[in-house]
Amino acid sequence: METKILKVASIFENPDELQQAADILAQGGLVAFPTETVYGLGANGLNEDAVRAIYRAKGRPSDNPLILHICDMEMLPQLAREVPSAAVRLALEFWPGPLTMVLPKTSQVPDAVSGGLDTVAIRFPGNLIARELIRRCGKPVAAPSANLSGSPSPTTAQHCIDDLMGRVDAIVDGGICGVGLESTVISLAGEVPTVLRPGGITVEQLRKVLGDVQVDPAVTHPMAEGQKAASPGMKYKHYAPKARVILVDGNQADFAGYVNERKADGVFALCFSEDIAALEVPAVCYGGEKRPGEQAHALFDALRRLDDQNAQLVFAHCPNQDGLGLAVYNRLLRAAAFDVVRL
Numbered sequence: 001m002e003t004k005i006l007k008v009a010s011i012f013e014n015p016d017e018l019q020q021a022a023d024i025l026a027q028g029g030l031v032a033f034p035t036e037t038v039y040g041l042g043a044n045g046l047n048e049d050a051v052r053a054i055y056r057a058k059g060r061p062s063d064n065p066l067i068l069h070i071c072d073m074e075m076l077p078q079l080a081r082e083v084p085s086a087a088v089r090l091a092l093e094f095w096p097g098p099l100t101m102v103l104p105k106t107s108q109v110p111d112a113v114s115g116g117l118d119t120v121a122i123r124f125p126g127n128l129i130a131r132e133l134i135r136r137c138g139k140p141v142a143a144p145s146a147n148l149s150g151s152p153s154p155t156t157a158q159h160c161i162d163d164l165m166g167r168v169d170a171i172v173d174g175g176i177c178g179v180g181l182e183s184t185v186i187s188l189a190g191e192v193p194t195v196l197r198p199g200g201i202t203v204e205q206l207r208k209v210l211g212d213v214q215v216d217p218a219v220t221h222p223m224a225e226g227q228k229a230a231s232p233g234m235k236y237k238h239y240a241p242k243a244r245v246i247l248v249d250g251n252q253a254d255f256a257g258y259v260n261e262r263k264a265d266g267v268f269a270l271c272f273s274e275d276i277a278a279l280e281v282p283a284v285c286y287g288g289e290k291r292p293g294e295q296a297h298a299l300f301d302a303l304r305r306l307d308d309q310n311a312q313l314v315f316a317h318c319p320n321q322d323g324l325g326l327a328v329y330n331r332l333l334r335a336a337a338f339d340v341v342r343l
């Protein structure tokens with residue numbers, strides 16, 4: 001299939017390109033587009049066949065449900081059977097933005113979107129290009145991250161091109177994603193609001209609005225054999241470059257010592273800017289040690305660069321887990337398949 005690249009500098013400068021992308025979506029096609037978190041691979045979320053095509057293009061397991069993206073609150077009642085007051089409070093505070101809410105679904109939501117669950121994940125993105133695309137399409141847009149299943153999520157149009165060229169109808173190039181990690185997913189379908197995936201909105205921010213908020217154990221711990229995942233996405237190894245990744249938890253000197261002792265062909269460090277000077281192996285930096293925003297923004301690109309440089313074994317310096325750091329830690333844990341060395 002031929003993949004169109006549509007450059008959209010802004011919704012004001014390139015309305016025609018945006019309209020082309022929206023028309024493709026409305027006709028049942030697949031379009032990768034920017035959001036403030038990562039690029040999404042969109043399809044008309046109410047068209048079952050279009051949604052199934054997403055799974056094929058990504059090579060995604062069909063039991064891993066998708067997020068429906070909306071561009072105004074009026075789209076919500078046709079998708080969510082119930083909107084509890086907690087959801088309203090979160091929407092007022094954090095929408096549009098990097099927060100996804102899991103709510104009981106209506107019968108209008110195709111099974112292909114919800115992976116057979118009784119709930120649906122909904123997000124109102126902040127990125128203007130994303131919102132205008134949804135508005136012009138006129139339907140909620142189902143969109144997982146626009147990467148091949150298993151590889152790091154895309155934060156630039158080039159990442160989408162690398163993964164999906166020839167597999168989708170169009171890629172909207174709208175620049176680099178701001179946050180760089182996927183949205184926070186919170187379930188409001190159970191007794192206590194529960195974070196299923198940490199992201200751009202921190203647990204602390206959620207607690208300020210809701211009070212009691214749980215964090216699902218699978219955010220920081222591997223799931224036991226046979227355990228049922230609250231969020232099916234959590235059971236898959238994710239975000240991984242081709243290299244084996246080992247997460248190393250320790251201070252700067254210990255990290256450098258540990259890595260330098262293991263210096264060999266194909267061994268790389270994924271580290272903070274402060275680490276570089278002391279390292280004797282090639283290093284890819286993912287931000288400052290005390291700057292989780294920078295780390296979030298840089299992480300997925302850094303993982304892809306390790307592949308470009310043919311890394312075989314990567315020692316990643318473990319981030320602090322406060323605030324946005326929890327999301328960075330969660331993605332690195334998965335990239336490392338929970339292989340952590342504590343110094």
Ligand code: TXA
Binds near residue numbers: 039041123144182197
């Ligand atoms: O920032 C984001 O959320 C990006 C952009 C494109 O919006 N999208 C994204 O989608 O990260 P995806 O498919 O890569 O991740 C969606 C996550 C998966 O872990 C999935 O299992 C979970 O949300 N999820 C979706 N529907 C769910 C549901 N009904 N219940 C529990 N988890 C659900």
Ligand code: MG
Binds near residue numbers: 153
């Ligand atoms: Mg994903």
